[in-house]
Amino acid sequence: MKRLGLLYLAAQNLRRKPFRSFVTIAIVALAAGTLFSATLLIGSVDRSLEVGMERLGADLLVVPEGYQESGQAALITGAPTSFYMDGSILDQVKTVPGVDQASPQLFIESMVSSQCCTGHVQLVGYDPSSDFVVSPWLRDNLQRTLSKDEVVIGSLILANKGEQVHFYGHDFDVAGVLDATGMGVDESVFMSLDTAYLMARESAQVAESPLDVKPGQISSVLVKMADGTNVDQLTQRIKTNVPGTTVITANELSRSVTDRISGFKRGFIAVDAIVWIMSLLTIAAIFSMIVNERQREIGLLRAMGSSRQFVFRLMLTEAVFLTAAGGIAGIFVGGAALFIFKAIITSSLGIPYLWPPVLTFVKLMAITMILAIVSGAVASLYPALSSSRLEPYAAIRRGE
Amino acid sequence: MQLSGGASDALMTTDAMIVLKDISKTYKVGPSTVRAVEKVDLEIPRGQMVSIVGHSGSGKTTLLSLIGGLTKPSDGRVIIDDINIWTLSDKEMSQLRNEKIGFSFQFASLFPTLNAIDNVRLPATFGSKNESDHDRAIELLNLVGLEDRIYSYPGQLSGGEQRRVALARTLMNKPRLILADEPTGDLDEDTEADILEIFRTINGEGVTIVIVTHSRAVASQAQRMLRMHRGLLSEEEE
Ligand SMILES: Nc1ncnc2c1ncn2[C@@H]1O[C@H](COP(=O)(O)OP(=O)(O)OP(=O)(O)O)[C@@H](O)[C@H]1O
């Protein structure tokens, strides 16, 4: 049979006061859980923004005047919108100096009436001849363009490749599913502009509620800038040269998200700092109490030949046991809470969301655990040290 | 069964297990000074069984603690097994206590979170020996007549049973010196006799024993009787 060890003794001591151990664990779990889930949330927003912006592929978007907000909302969270302007805007935009590529898109709000069930989706018509958003993806993944009965869907549309979806009385084959971005794209369905116009025209006969979109109308123009162009200056030029339009820049888009999340970040930092400090103080207080209560036992251990170092390590180990357990509990509870409330949080804050890759998850868990363990060690340092410094006889007497 | 370590190892330069040289222990309590132990000179040869008697508060427990290095003397030197113990580092002192000295305390001293056998095994935890301590712990519990209470927790044992577990623990590391503070304090005569018998056996194996006691029966078993009186130590003539 194995010898009794430090860990065994520490565990036995903690079992003696289950409620106190539980409270300590709970406090640390609160601190660790807040840290874990909030960092995860912020990280996910950042990642979503990064991936989403890359998928957007444009430096700026030209939309009808007055639709800047709803355009942003559509791009970030996929809140469906429809606004239209004349197709001639495209040609005007193309002539503005500094515009390298320009491609029109058409937005159509739709209810999904198929196997998929997310409710509202955004249908997006793109122009295969000038598009630089969906086409590169098609080239890489399908090695062809879409036919007139085909669509490519965002990752949140509940349909698989090869299945059919229905919009405005039309059946479409799902030719591919885009990777998740956490942004509006995930709830969009892409089809060619011609398909969209055709669907609109025929909706009068086959759909319950016909579409009021005329051929030639577009919703936005996606713009890629020429190298060395200044975004602000280009924005200004477009606004003056193309009356009736306004511009959403990719920068603005990220900034609007960053702004929304920055208040949250500040609040979170304040709250979590307070919670950590509280838990450090609580652990310190609890371990001073423990040292006091156990003076006699500590004296007895010393009489049996345990060194100061052993007593010190025993106390530290007990504290670290608790904070490590708190860290684990925090990661689980915080992670689960985020998982459950993710939808509510993202829609109420109006932020995009994309779970980070596994490695980031693991890193974040490790950081949380290290912080929890270090906290336990730091908070119990003084009580552990003073317990190890007790004179054995004095400790035994005082504990009587 | 062998209860103690083998006859002591190298460097046996004197026959004295314990040498106290001009030992005093004083406490400052407010403006006054309590002289718990005063200018005690004592030499106890290896293998001797000594009893210490004296009134309550006369300094017996303090003296035992001084011998065992549990408290630092205000003055004087403590030499155990030819080692001036207060010149040792904490690690060395702990090792000395662990390997050579067995304490038996005046009060219940078991750990409530550990069962009987784990309590007995505890001293082995701090040692460097790597042998299994389980079998020895069982043997010792047998010796004190508690073989059927091995897994009982202190809270499930009577006061006398707890004392016997504590005695088993004292013997765990085969100490060469046993410092026992009223080991039979609240025990009935039969149990007292059993425990005395154990002490006698160990003493027969060459272990030095110092017993603080109020019991005439226990004191009379010792080869030598000392008396504490207000911190002063004197030999008690038969
Ligand atoms: N830490 C301390 N501070 C002040 N006085 C102390 C301290 N420890 C012991 N004393 C005093 O030293 C004296 C000796 O105490 P000690 O415990 O050695 O007596 P004892 O002979 O073991 O008594 P008993 O038979 O009651 O156990 C007592 O007067 C006690 O009050």
Ligand SMILES: [Mg+2]
């Ligand atoms: Mg006493």
